[in-house]
Amino acid sequence: MKPMRCAIWTVLLTCFVATTYAQESTEVIFYKSHEPKKQNAPFSDVVQAGNMYFLAGQIGMDQKTRTLVEGGIQAETEQAIKNIEDVLDQHSLTLDNVVKCTVILSDISDFAAFNEVYTQFFTKKPARTTFAASGLAANAHIEIDVIAVK
Template sequence: MKNFCLITLVLVGIISQSCQERPSEITFHKSHEPSRANVPFSDAVETGDLLFLTGQIGKNHKAGELVSSGIEAETKQVIENIKAVLEHHQLSLDNVVKCTVILKDIEDFSKFNSVYTQYFTKKPARTTYAAAGLAGGASIEIDVIAAK
């Protein structure tokens, strides 16, 4: 009985202490790209030591259009867009811990992967799936979670 009471007191103390800790603040970051100033979402949302980036497509934001030349070119542009957002927040691709990849056509997987592996050398966790009808007529969209 003594051991049970001691364990209960320890657990109550831990629960009480964790309940008193202040929850992480959440910061919603607007885009650093002038062309994306009025989009209805945040480029990145920060909480604690994590940065959640919105999905990026292969759009050249300066030209205002999707890059052409196929899945490899789009994948490269997507990752360059991700790099730009991360760099704006003083991070790099090495800080990425999770990627979610959406392909318009799963048959593009090997071509996408050949570009992806050149950039993500730390091998973050990844989920890849196919879905029709991506935003802006894109063939690929990637969102990431980065750790500070």
């Protein structure tokens, strides 16, 4: 009788766990850009999976003029972060919700200058990966993407 009770409890527990997991399964939502000129882009500005938000990379482009801001790495860093703030705001998030940043510099020797600006915005110190790569979009000096949690 005891093995039978154990089997029944195992089945019931498995059903409970499976039902709970199914109810908590994460819906994935792909958001187009709020910018009219990026509506036909072949990627999403933001992908939401549960309470996590994955933002596409942002460069130091002025969204009104669609040109890179002048002033080099520090000006582009500031603009890229402001662009991130704008996208986060569309989803009722702020930089304080950011838990991970990926930073791509066109020249690793810009690291210190970039970091001076970055630390003014990201006071909670999210996890970060920084590396250099050539050929960024629009000949940008920097691109930043983030993951945020609501």
